[in-house]
Structure formats: C-alpha cells, structure tokens
Amino acid sequence: MAPTRTRRPLQRLLALPATRKLAVACAVLGVLGWVLILAQWTLVAAFVAAVFLRSAAPGDVVLLLGGALLAWLARSGLLALRDLLAARTSSRVRRDARSDLARKLLRLGPDLMTGERAGELVTTATGGVAKLDGVVARLVPGTVTAAVLTPLLAVTVFVLDPPSGALLLLGGMLIMLFLWLVGTLAGASSRAQWETLGQLGALLVDILRVLPTLVAYNRAKGAVAWVAQVSEAYRAATMKVLRTAFLSGFVLEFGATLCTALVAVTVGIRLFQGQLEFELALLVLLLTPEFFAPLRALGADHHAALEGRPAAERLFALLDLPEPARGTTAVPSGVPHVRLIGVTLRREGRTVLDGIDLDLPPLSRTALVGPSGAGKSSTARLLLGFTPPDEGEVVVDGLPLPLLDPDAWRARIAYVPERPFLLAGTVLENVRLGRPDATPAEVERALDRAHALEFVRRLPQGLDTSLGEDGARLSGGERLRIALARAFVKDAPVVVLDEPTSQLDPGGEAQVLAALRELADGRTILTITHRSAPLALHDRIVEIDEGAFREREAIR
C-alpha cells in the first residue's frame, strides 16, 4: 500500500483496475471509430463531387451514399457501446468507494469518528462519491477518445492536404495549452467551492436538527434568513468558479470554430486558384469538425469532472486515515479477568484519567461513581478498546488488549451506553444488534428478561414494529430496556453499563433494576453511575475524583 499513498487522488482513481479496463476499451473503440469516420466522409465527398462536378444522377452513385450511411450507423453503435461501458464502470467504482467508506468507518471506531463532522462524512459517502461519476463516466472515455482520435485525424488531414493539416495541428496545440492554463485556475477555485458546499450542508443539517428549539425561542425566521444569506454567498462563490470554468469551454469552442473557418477560407482560396481538387477539399473540410469534436467534448467532460477531483481527495483522505492496530490473538474463553494498569488518558490537554488501576476479576460487580465529567464514561470506552490509553494498558487474562482481535473482544462485552442508539428498524432488528443470528424466540426471551416484553407486545406490530428514527417515540426507560435486551441476547461474560438509570422515573427504575439483577447473574459487571439506586447490585464501589480512583466501601 505504501507507494499508492503518495499518489494523487485522481491518479489513484484512474489506476483502479475497472477504470484502466475502461480506458483500454475506449482506445480500441477510438481506432475503430477513426476507420469508420474516414470511410463515411470519403464516400460522402465522392458522392457530392460526382453529382456537383460531374453531373452524375444521384441514382447512379447510390452505392456511395449507402456505404456512407452504413459506416455512420456503425460508428454510432461504437459510441453507444463506449457510453454504456463507461456508465457501468462508474457504477462499479462508486459502489466500491461507498462500501469501502462504510467499512473504514467501522474500523476507525467511535473514538476517532467524533472529531470528524458526521455531516461531512455522510456528504462524502453520498454526494461526494456521486461526483466521481464525472471522472469515470465522462473524463476517462472523453480523454482516451481525444488522445487516440485527434492525432490520427490530424495525421490523416496532414497527408491529404499538408497546409490544412498544419493549421489543425497548430490550432489543436494552442487549444491544449490554453485548456491547461484555464484548467489549473478552475481546479483551485473548485476546491474552494467544495468547502463552501460542505459548510452549507453541515449548516442545513444543524439547523434542521435544532429547529424545534429555534421555533420555541422564536428564532426560526432568523435561521431562514441566515440560510438564504449563506446560499447567496455560495452563489457568488460558485459563479466565480464557473466564469473561469466556462473559459476553458470558450477557448475550445473559439479555437474549434475559428480553425474550421480558417480551413474553409484557405481551402476555398486555393480551390479558387486551382491548386486543389474539390473532392479532396471537401473531405478536408468534413474532417475538420471531426478533429475538433473529441476536443470539444473533452471541454464538457472536463467541466463535468471538475467536482470529481476534490471529491476524490476527500474520499481518499478518509480512506487513508490511520486505523488503530487490530490485534489477531483469539480472545480466551470463559469469563475474562480484566485489569486497567496505570492508565492515563488525556483529552485536549486535560488529564481525564491519571494513572489509575482498576481490577475487574471474573464475576465481580463493580460500581464506578463520581461527579459528571470525572472520566467515568472514558473508562468504558477504554475497556471496549475504542480509546487507546495514553499511558498504561488494559489487560485481558494477562494479554494486552491491543493484541486481541477487537471484534472478537467486543463480542464478549455487552455495552449499554448512557443514551443507547436505536436503529430506525424494528424492535427485532434492534435487539438482534447484540447477536445477528438470534431467533425471534430468543429475542422474545431476552425482551422478557429485560422487562420489555410487556410494552413491546402492546406495540402495533409487536416485535416487528418499526421504532422510527432513533426510537423517537419511546420513553427513556423503554429505550434502555430494549438496549438491555440487546445485552441479554448477546449473552456476553462482561457487561458495561453507563448510567443505566439516569433517564428513568422511580417506577421504571425498579423494573430496570430487576432486569439488571438478572443480567448480572454469572457475569462480570461494571456500572458507571452517579445515582444511588443501582448501587445495591454491586459488591464494591469505586469512587473516581480528579482522575484518580479510590475504593470507597465494600457492600458485602
């Protein structure tokens, strides 16, 4: 992987096997196209010359016309094939990019993802990847066709009529030069535009999310005006990019039409002076637009791909983010003995945990208490391997955590976060997050043990009721019990509970505590809490303060 790291994003996109195959196919189709173009226009020129100069009846030279038509239609078929191949390749490349991005996200884990803006990441996975289409489906076939067809046609015209050939070569080279100059300028402003777009996207997401609060404080009108203002700034910025981007189109168009005009005028004058055959002159005139056609298409293709380069940069920047090392050692079976040894954790210059030791022997039940912000939740993330400690280590049955296969280790821990995230899917799917192959009967049993079956059965479609976005209509206690059912179905030997009762009323708390008591049976439990209610479950309480741990009391 090392050599590809240093390559530029667009080149990496072009170096993908699918893209390369497309380029080769386009080159072959380009050569075939050249043969057909020559056949088509030679026959047309011969037909015109016969009728115009030699006064032949069209019926006498119908074969010339029929041949021209056949060649023309065959060439259309080649172009259709090229476009089809390009579209398929683009689908494949974008699909792979999205799939890679989703997998990368999981390997990075929640600790590394908090810094990234969620809106920006989703933008890259959806809109950003979609912009690669311009590169793969347009720029690649367009460039290859131009690279193959243009020189072939220039040489052809040069052989037929050297002065016109020279004119085309000169015009073509000047156009390429200007295109390169303008393209460099447009590239820089296009990057700026992408950033504005990203900010605009994040702004819209943010505003939509807090809209209820904005409305409650009578601030929604201001937000609408704000979005209008930012959109207006976006328009001004984009127009600046486009004025430059369109310049490349202008140069192409101008060069192509001017060269066509010059060829027509010079050929016409030489015809007038009797230095040239009409049939040859007509063929040269007909081939001139064909010489510029791929170059002109290239201008449009280049424009369509403008946004692809920054999109590719963002994509590869995300895919290249360094991943935490993944251990490969199998996780020891049985209830593991977990220890935190001399663990220090710093966040943004602040020491969250300061050289703490925490011993969690098999089947121990530990409560971790302390004020808000004392690093309780960080301890849970350390145990799950989401966060590597700055100093010290987490040890499982004598093995350092980084050596273990993280997925296998997380399969042995049931983690119930402070605010469990519920999928938009059904109750069944939500519980199965703990163990995807659990049968509906096992899910029901888990819900029952989590004291959730009763309310789930009252839902319109029971287990198959869709919970809506992030379980929007469930109460805090109901959410928690669904999350506990996840832990039950997972049947992991270690359970980490983060503030399991903070969102509950006393009635709900009693039910959750009953569920917790059952869950604790035969497992190691670590509960993070600031409330006294769940403490009775535990056999020891560890207090955390100012980043240090201290054993407070043993209950039993």
Added chain:
Amino acid sequence: MRSVLALLRPGQAALAIALGTLTVLSGAALLAASGALISGAALQPESLLVLMPLITSVRLFGVSRATLRYAERVVSHDLTLRLVTRLRAELLARLVPLAPAALIGARGGDLLARIRADVDELQGLFVRLVAPAAVAVLASAAAVGLTAFVSPTLALVLAALLLVLGVAVPLWARSAGRRPARDVALADAAFGTDTLDLVRGLADHASGDGGATALRTLDAHLDRLDRAERAEARLVGATTFLREGVPALGVVAALWLVGWDVAFGATNPVLLAATALGVLGSFEAVGGLGAAWAASERIRDAADRVQALSAEKPAVTEPAEAAPLPAGTALRFEDVTLTYPDAMQPALTDFDLSLGEGEKVALAGPSGAGKSSVLALALRSRDPDAGHVTLDGTDLRALTLADVRGRFAWAPQTPQILGGTLAGNLRLARDDASVDELEAVLREVGLQELPVGLDGWIGEAGERLSAGERARVGVARALLSPAPVLLLDEPTAHLDAPMAIRLLDLLARQPRTVLLVTHTPDVLDERWRVVRLDAPVPSVVGR
C-alpha cells in the same frame, strides 16, 4: 414543478434561451457557409470578390458561436444558483411551521436527504430541462424554415427527424427511464439515511455486532442502486446511438433530395454541399434533449417531494384574528385531552392544572404519563383535542404563535445544541445578552470552568460537552431568556446529586413561574408544588 418554475427570473431565462438558440444557429450557419464557399470556389469565378460575402460570413460565424455560448452559460448558471438560493430558503420556511410537532415522526436523515439531494436535483431544472427544450423548439423552427427555401421536401424530412430526435426518442427514454430513476433516488436516500444512522450509533454498532447488521443493510441499498444504474446505463447507450445515428439519415436525405434537384437543374449546385452541412449542424438543436428528458423524471420527483412537504398540515396554526397578549402569566390547563396522531390511547386525559404567577410546580409520574406533553401544550407545539390551555384567561389558540413562545422559555429533555460556540447557543435565547450576563448565567448553572470558554468550538451538536453539561447549557439558555415562564424537561437527569440540588434551588429562587418535569420529586423542598400524573398510559409507537 410549476411552483419551482415560478422561482425563475423570466427576463434572465428569456435571455439565456435567446443566446442558446443563436449559438446553435451560428454553428449550422458556419458549416453551411463553409460548404457554399468551397463549392463556389471550385467553380472558379472570374474574381475572388464574388466569394467575399461567403468568406466574411464564415469568419463571422466562426467567432460569434463561441462568444454566444459563453454568454449563454454564464447567464443560465447564475439563474440556476439564484433559483437554488430561493428554493433552500423557501423549503426551510415551509419546515418551520411543521417543526415543533409534525416532524417528530419524519426521519431526520430523510429530511436531510430531501433538502440536500432534491434541491441539488432541482438545480438542473433550467439548465438541463427548460433551456434545452426552448432552444430545441426555436432553433429547429428556424432551421426547418431556412431549409424550406432550398427544398420543401427536405424541410419536411428534417422536421420529421428533428421530431424523432427531439420528441419521440425522449418520450421513449422518459418512460423507460422512469423506474430506474425512481429506484436510484430511493436507494440513494436510503443509503444516506442509514449511513447517518451508522455514524451516529457507531459505538452501539461496533460494540453490538461489530457493524455486521449495518453493513448488510448498506450493501443491500448498494445492490439496489447498482441494479437501477444498470438499467440507466442501457438507456444511455441507446440514446447515444440515436443521437449519433439520426443525423446520418438527415444528411443522406439532404444529399439525395438536393442531389436530384441539382441533377434536374432545379437548384443551384453550390447549395448541395451547403445544405447537407447545414442540416448536419441543425441537429445540434435537439441533440442534448435525450439526456435532458432522462433527467426530467428525477427533477420532477424531487419537485414532487418538495411540494409534498409543504402540503403537510402543521399541528398548530396562527389564529385568524389574534387576541392582545395578556399582561399576566397565570397558566391554566382545563380538562385537557391530547392524543398523538398515530397513538392508540390519549397521552393526556381530562388534565387540570393551574399555575399562579411565580409559582413553582413539578410534574412527576412514570414514563409515558404525559409529562412532556403538558410542556408541549404550553408551548403550542400541539393543541389539545379537548379542553383549553389559557394564559391569564386567554386561550393560547387565540394568541399569535410568536406571542405564546415569547412567554415561555423551554429546555427540552435532550437539549438541542447548535454546532458553534457556547455564546452563540446562549444568545439564541436573547440576542443582546452581554458577555457579563452570559458568564453570570453559566456561573449559576456551574459551568464557569468549562475549558472551551464562551467562544471556543463546542463541536457539532455540542459533542465536546458531556450530557450533563449539555443539559445545563439548555437550562442556562432558558434562564437567560426574558420569558416570564420557564418550562424545563428533566433538567437534572444527567447530573449528580449535589449539582441537581443546586440547580433546583436556583430554579426555586427564580421570581418567574417554573413548570418542571422530573423523575425525582423526593429531592424537591417545600417551595415546590408536586403534581403527580399517575394515569399510566403506555406510550405507543406509530408507523
């Protein structure tokens, strides 16, 4: 789509269309004049002067085309971006009345996909749909008219071929493209929503099953997307073939028909090459339509979805004639019943509560007893199905929404923090609050020592703050607001006991009316009146 079209500026649109038409005609004229020029030159007239008008035309058309094209592009893209700006603002303005209530069921990710993808799709309305269609009609008419001077039969053939390429092919492509376009949009939106879900619930997914379920779902969306795009690719291939092949028929017809005219001496021979080349150039008028119509379905779907959003009925509306805002702040709930649209049982039944000015009331009771619904009624996020909510004797429904919301400061159970700074979030409640006032209110809720400070970046959605800190920012915001009634939904849920007691004491000392929802009424002292909502109505999930 019509309502979106109405957002276009007509003058600018007409200019862009005129420029586009002239661009196409310039191209055809350049080819025709070139053909005439070399034909004329081949006949070797006595003087070059005879050819001068043709030489001048060739040079003129050689220059004008590129200039016209550039102007057309600048005008039409500026038009498009103005359209997008107005669309975004309009869409958000439509969402505002829906925001407090009706949007709770709609998936936020879906909304996100709508606003961003649909607005992006609608960007193409003019450049990809309206302009190509108008230019096609105008330029085709001009080309057919000019051809008729040379050969009326050829003009008919040209008109027929332009119709095939401009109408028949697009109509076919449109009907064939309808399904794949819809499938692509659906799969795309679903992928976006579920990616957002994965990002948000990353810890749950990673610790749950290592993300296997999420990846399976995402891969299924990608498979669907792939299938739909395969159908679209075939359509692209077919339209390319027709776009390139139909002009061949036109040129061959021109050579054949004008060739016979020339053979019979009915037409000037110089026109043979000129007409054939002119016909070739005129197909540019409709060449882009195939792609335009393929995109039209997506554009229309996007317009429909945007339209559907504005058709949704807000849960609360402004009164026809607003009553004056009463001076007092006594709040009364009289026999109030509230049922959520897709719920099976009412959230509140015959609920009565009276809050005197400055009174401190705590609502307690089990989850789902309707505590948060009481706050929603006061804020007019929803209206009761039966009974009245009155402010100093005036029914809330008789007051303007702005007046009602100006009377209450609300801190929801999960405070909604705007990405940015603490100061920005606090000033949401009061624009003109000074730095001293902001610092004072932060001190009151115990947030004076936050490392980020007032103007530091608190992260997207305030993610750099802990849940307890976010809750206190919500309370601070309510305290800062000048509103005389505070509505607080479980402000102490994420706090440890000393901090919770301190915050409750702070609220009790307020001169304002306070309505509090809490799970832990036992820590409240005698300054509070505790109201129990004991009707244990099970909460119900809709959809």
